[in-house]
Amino acid sequence: xxxxxxxxxxxxxxxxxxxxxxxxxxxxxxxxxxxxxxxxxxxxxxxxxxxxxxxxxxxxxxxxxxxxxxxxxxxxxxxxxxxxxxxxxxxxxxxxxxxxxxxxxxxxxxxxxxxxxxxxxxxxxxxxxxxxxxxxxxxxxxxxxxxxxxxxxxxxxxxxxxxxxxxxxxxxxxxxxxxxxxxxxxxxxxxxxxxxxxxx
Ligand SMILES: Cc1cc2nc3c(=O)[nH]c(=O)nc-3n(C[C@H](O)[C@H](O)[C@H](O)COP(=O)(O)O)c2cc1C
Numbered sequence: 001x002x003x004x005x006x007x008x009x010x011x012x013x014x015x016x017x018x019x020x021x022x023x024x025x026x027x028x029x030x031x032x033x034x035x036x037x038x039x040x041x042x043x044x045x046x047x048x049x050x051x052x053x054x055x056x057x058x059x060x061x062x063x064x065x066x067x068x069x070x071x072x073x074x075x076x077x078x079x080x081x082x083x084x085x086x087x088x089x090x091x092x093x094x095x096x097x098x099x100x101x102x103x104x105x106x107x108x109x110x111x112x113x114x115x116x117x118x119x120x121x122x123x124x125x126x127x128x129x130x131x132x133x134x135x136x137x138x139x140x141x142x143x144x145x146x147x148x149x150x151x152x153x154x155x156x157x158x159x160x161x162x163x164x165x166x167x168x169x170x171x172x173x174x175x176x177x178x179x180x181x182x183x184x185x186x187x188x189x190x191x192x193x194x195x196x197x198x199x200x
Contacts, residue, residue, distance in 0.1 A: 017176055
């Protein structure tokens, strides 16, 4: 079976991380199942270069979807509980929520499954599959820290969007890659990203 990874994008800042991860997963011939939250649809146009249009523009959702449709991925609607990834009987190799809001992490940590993102995360946890939350918030409240602890104890990996700088990044992409490399490490995928610590 080809590798299948679920990628969830929430309404946290940092959708550039998701864009880069999806590009690399596609290069590695990984089958990507993509879910976006409604708030991701609102935040993405503020951050991704080709998507600079007005906040109240009704075509935003279509443009966001067109941006991701350009890639070799399988897209699922946020409320589509009939999607294969809503069931534990559909096998995947894990899930990455990137970037992950405090809100989505809170719902997952407390098993409050009201959309496909939450449900796919519940499935990953109950099936003991790899699930990585690239949490993006600062600072953290006590409730957020408790939710991260709950998620970790349930088998999830909190991998915050905390880039490293020892590879001397020159571009934003270099900075982003330092986070993506760690995500790929935890998914057990090899990449050619030159971001590892070395004294050479
Ligand atoms: C421009 C913008 C940036 C945001 N950045 C974050 C963030 O980094 N982390 C976070 O937890 N919420 C952030 N939010 C708030 C979330 O979008 C909001 O809590 C939303 O309800 C999350 O819904 P979701 O988890 O279903 O995507 C941001 C909102 C906006 C408009």
